[in-house]
Amino acid sequence: MDEPFPFPDVPAVPPSPAPPPLGGGRDGAGPDVRGGRAPTEKLPLGGMGLPLILFVLSVWFWHSPLVYPIKILTVFFHELSHGLAAVATGGRMHAIELTADQGGLCWTAGGITWIILSAGYLGSLLWGSGLLWLAAKTRWDREIVQGLGLLLIGVTAVYVRTWFGLAFGLGFGLALLALARHFGAVVCDQFLRYIGLTSSFYVILDIKSDLIDRSIPQSDAFRLGEMIHLPGWVVGVGWMVVAIWLTVRVLESTMTSDPGSRV
Template sequence: MSFLRGHWQLFLLLALVFALWRTPVVYPLRIFVIFLHELSHGLAGLITGGSIVDISLDPREGGHALIRGGNRFITLSAGYLGSLVLGALILVTALRSRADRAALALCGAALLIVALLWVRTPFALIFCLSTGAIMLAAARYLPHQAADLTLRVIGLTSLIYVPYDIFDDTIRRSALQSDARMLAEEFGGATVLWGGLWLLLSLGVIWLCLRHGLGAQSNIHFGRSATEGGKTAGTP
C-alpha cells in the first residue's frame, strides 16, 4: 500500500496512456517514439562511422532512416532498443533530477536539428518543426512541475510502445520487412529470434529504469515553488 501511495500519479498516468492509446491525444506521443526509433538508427550510424542520408516519419506510424556506411549490425539493432533507452532516460530525468526544462528543451532542439539536416518529407518536416517548437516553448514557459509531468508522459509512452512494437512487428507479424527481418537476412537467424532477444532486452531496460528511477516516492507535489522542484524522488 505504501508503494501505491508513493507512486499513485505514475499509475494514473499509465492508466490514462493505455485508455487513450488509440485516440488523437496519444497519437503525437506515438509518433515521437517513432522519431526516437529513427534517430537511434541515425546516431548508431554516425557513431560507427557512417552518415545519415535521410530520416522520415509516416502518419501511419512508420518511418525509415537511410544510413550510408557504419556498422550495419549495430545500426539495425539500435532502432527499438535505442528509442527505449532514450525514453527511459527521459523518464528517469523526470523522476530523479531537476533538469526537466533542460531535458524538454533538448528534445525540442533535437527535433528541429533533425528536421533541418535530414528530413525532407512533408509530414515528418511538419511534425518535427511544430513539435520541436512546442517543446522549446514548453521548456521556456511551463511551470517546473508541468515540464516534469510532460517528460513523465513521454517516457511512459516509450516504455509502453517499444516492447509492444517489437512484439507486433517481429514476432506476431514476423513476415513484415522489419529491422529484425533485415538483420536475419543479412546476419542469419530468424526474425522471431532477433525480435525475441530485443523484447527480452527491452523488458530488462524497463526493469532497470523502474528499479533505479522510482525511489521511495515519485509523486509531483504541485503548488511548491520551482526551486523546491515538487519531487522527492530526486534524492537517492
C-alpha cells in the same frame, strides 16, 4: 527589479512579498529555484503517481488522437537512433522519413550493419527510458524539455524529408519549447516521466507487433536474423526481453528514488 528606497529620516518598511504569478517562478513559469528544482518528491509514488495514471489512460485509449503524437515521437527516436548508430560506427546519416501511418525510414551509408539494425528499437527504448530516468534523478526538467525541443527542431530541419515529418518535428519541437517557457518544473517533470514511460511501452508493443506476431521481410529483426542465420522472431524476442528488463529496472529506480539524491 528595483530595490525599495526609503526617504531620509523615515524608517524603511520592508515591502510585503508579492504573491507569485499563476504558475510561479521565473517569468511566471514555475518554481524559481536554480536547476528547475521542483517538489516532485511530495507527489504520490515519488512523482510517478500522475504519469502512471496518464499511462494507464493512454493504454486504455491507445488509438486516441491524444496519444498519437507520442507514437510519432517514438518513431522519430527509432529512426534517429539508426542514424546515430551509423555515424557512431563510421557511416553517415542522409535523411529521415516520417509518415502519418506511424511509419519511418532512415537513409544511411556505411557503418556497422548489425549495430545500425539493432539501434532502432533498442535506441528508441533508451530515449524513452533515459527521459524517464533523467526526470526522476535530476532537477533540470525544464532544461531537458528545452533541449528535447531544440533537438527535434534541429534534426528535423537538417534531415527530415517528408512534409508530415517536417510538420510534426517543427510543431512538436516548438510545443516543447513553449511548455518549458510557460510552465514550471513540476509540469515539465511529470510530462517527461509520462512520455518516457509511454515511449518505452510503445517500443515493447511495437516489437511484439512487428517482429513476433508477424514477420516483415523489410523489418530490422528479419534483416538482422538473415545476417546471423536466425529467424526474425528470435531476434524480436531477444530485443523484447531487453526492452522489458530495462523498462522495469528504470521504473523501479524512479519509484524508489531518494529525493535528496537528485542532482
